[in-house]
Amino acid sequence: MIRLWGYLAMALVLVVGALPGAAATTKTTVIATDLAFPWSMAALPEGGFVVTLRGGQLIYVAPNGNQQPIELSLPDLYATAQAGLFEVLLAPDFSSTRELVLSYACGSEAANNTCVVKGTLSAQAPYSVFNTQNIFTALPKKAGAAHFGARMTWLADNTLLVALGDGFVHREQAQQLDNHLGKIVRIHRDGSTPNDNPYKHSQASQIFSYGHRNVQGLIYDEQRDAIWQHEHGPKGGDELNKIVAGGNYGWPIATYGIDYTGAKVSPFNQLPGVKAPLYTWTPSLAPAGLALYNGDLLVSHLVGRRLQRFQYSNDSWTLTDEYLSELGQRIRAVYTSPDNEVYVLTDSAEGQLIKVELP
Amino acid sequence: MLRVLLAFFIAVVGAALVGSVMQTQFNLAEITALSVSVDMPTRMNTIVHDLLHFGPVFAAMLIPTLLIAFMIAWLVAKRFTRFERWWFIVGGGLGLATAFIIIDSLAPMPTLIAANRTTLGFVLMSATGAFAGWIFDRLWHPQAQELNEELPK
Numbered sequence: 001m002i003r004l005w006g007y008l009a010m011a012l013v014l015v016v017g018a019l020p021g022a023a024a025t026t027k028t029t030v031i032a033t034d035l036a037f038p039w040s041m042a043a044l045p046e047g048g049f050v051v052t053l054r055g056g057q058l059i060y061v062a063p064n065g066n067q068q069p070i071e072l073s074l075p076d077l078y079a080t081a082q083a084g085l086f087e088v089l090l091a092p093d094f095s096s097t098r099e100l101v102l103s104y105a106c107g108s109e110a111a112n113n114t115c116v117v118k119g120t121l122s123a124q125a126p127y128s129v130f131n132t133q134n135i136f137t138a139l140p141k142k143a144g145a146a147h148f149g150a151r152m153t154w155l156a157d158n159t160l161l162v163a164l165g166d167g168f169v170h171r172e173q174a175q176q177l178d179n180h181l182g183k184i185v186r187i188h189r190d191g192s193t194p195n196d197n198p199y200k201h202s203q204a205s206q207i208f209s210y211g212h213r214n215v216q217g218l219i220y221d222e223q224r225d226a227i228w229q230h231e232h233g234p235k236g237g238d239e240l241n242k243i244v245a246g247g248n249y250g251w252p253i254a255t256y257g258i259d260y261t262g263a264k265v266s267p268f269n270q271l272p273g274v275k276a277p278l279y280t281w282t283p284s285l286a287p288a289g290l291a292l293y294n295g296d297l298l299v300s301h302l303v304g305r306r307l308q309r310f311q312y313s314n315d316s317w318t319l320t321d322e323y324l325s326e327l328g329q330r331i332r333a334v335y336t337s338p339d340n341e342v343y344v345l346t347d348s349a350e351g352q353l354i355k356v357e358l359p
Numbered sequence: 360m361l362r363v364l365l366a367f368f369i370a371v372v373g374a375a376l377v378g379s380v381m382q383t384q385f386n387l388a389e390i391t392a393l394s395v396s397v398d399m400p401t402r403m404n405t406i407v408h409d410l411l412h413f414g415p416v417f418a419a420m421l422i423p424t425l426l427i428a429f430m431i432a433w434l435v436a437k438r439f440t441r442f443e444r445w446w447f448i449v450g451g452g453l454g455l456a457t458a459f460i461i462i463d464s465l466a467p468m469p470t471l472i473a474a475n476r477t478t479l480g481f482v483l484m485s486a487t488g489a490f491a492g493w494i495f496d497r498l499w500h501p502q503a504q505e506l507n508e509e510l511p512k
Binding site (some may be wrong): 143144146168169170171172252253258259260261262263264265266267268271292 | 379382383386387389390392393394397401402404405408409412414415416417442467468469470471472473476
């Protein structure tokens, strides 16, 4: 009888473990602590990591966790509330050029937006970034310190996608093609505009897609030659999208979310000519990082305080596993290193860089 | 006392209803300006949705705001009795405008209520506080001719 109960309990564990979205245990190793609101990271080929802190600092984290500030000059950095230093991305040919790109909020309280610079990282520690050069400034500059987007990814042709936000109070501008608010733009590494971008008009020829609210995850999937993206909805309606050139992703004319006050932003969830999301999070988990791992998508969440794993089938994604909820931490970023190790950055004044071994 | 409470309750409900319907029109105007047509059933559904979801949130903003504004209006009216109705109208309107400014400075987003992003929207939404002031004083201290008004037959 006892054995029977044992078999039943084992079967129950197996069934629950196989359910979609079931919490799975992982092994975690804290690499570094006391990182004040880290935003993104990149693994250096010589070992260690470059980590951005939203306050404006660039940090080198050695493999043993030791931290050193990296000298970086961004005179027009605007750091407050959601504004600050955002993404660091190594150039595809970093090992030979040492070039990297950084996105950050530039300007002042009255007039700011998202800027991108490229720079060169010195060959060895103590590191510094030199030859910094602006390659993109989102226009128009606007007041307020919300919704900068700022995630970036390299495409197969070595052009750079930069995701932007709507500035919160300018949501209707996400549907206007004469500015960069609520857009994803595509540029060359030198800041010039590729001549095969979908729109040719002079005001904003960098536009690649539009109708975005606040993009917080963006990654090019070489295996499927596809671009995956997620963005914050307002109250509900966080979206996972497949980005295509010229696509309209609906904000604010079509959304699954409502405003924070309870009012409808739009009566429509979907509209003709608007790309429907592949997956929506309602209530919002505030996805804030996106990475590919063994062909699966990993999504880290701020409000949701967990890491989710999605598997691909029929040109869409299915939630299969959830991790790290036991940490109880807001997770700002998830990153897969070139040697296929997964790391996350937790979002707090004592943020951590954690290595995660997934099942 | 019951008269004051009832007058206050009706004033809050009245302002919440009007404010909710009005901000819906501002939001839908922004959508239609982007060449998206909104038919009447969709407009009505949106109004009802917002009455049920935005209305209570707005009422929660109105209650503390109008409590303070009406107390100040009452103190002023004690000194300048002739214009009592106007003190409540002005008090409600200015009080709500002040509350919007304070909320927007404290909330993480630059403007909590989307309709308040434009000057016209801000003025009209603030005017719902003035409307509440009018309702409150109309019910609390109706004027002689208002007491003699006959109900429509």
